Amino acid sequence: MLWLKAFHIIFLVSWYAGLFYLPRLFVHHAMSTDIQTRERLEIMERKLFWFITPWAVLTILFGFLLAGYYGWEAFRVMYWLHLKIALVIPLIGYHFWCGKIMVAFRGGQNPHSHLWFRWFNEFPLLILVAVVLLVVLKPF
Secondary structure (H helix, E strand, O other): HHHHHHHHHHHHHHHHHHHHHHHOOOOOHHOOHHHHHHHHHHHHHHHHHHHHHHHHHHHHHHHHHHHHHHHHHHHOOOHHHHHHHHHHHHHHHHHHHHHHHHHHOOOOOOOOOHHHHHHOOOOHHHHHHHHHHHHHHHHO
8 A cells, every 4th residue: 555655646746746847838938929939838848748647647546546445435434535536636627728728839829928827837736735734634
């Protein structure tokens, strides 16, 4: 079980590293007026998105394996875990939203301002704080 936890955390950290950096690339992309810089950012965004996507899948897979290890009876009373899963679902949506933004940039469309992307970048941090507090404190 500890191996499952360890790999779940390792994949989570890898996924989050990309989720923190990708919107920062969007900030620079939204501010850029130089065509070469935009092309370079498009390449970086694409490579980063597809690099972190397997980490997201593995994070979720190992999360399910951990839940399976505990069993249904334990899962039913682990209310903190229910909330954790509820918080991970919008994070998955955020990941796909980043992919949609990346495609929009590649199509020459800048969907938002650099200020919007700066705020957009904070969402995964809020989820991370809440999830870590739930996992460590297990308040209910």
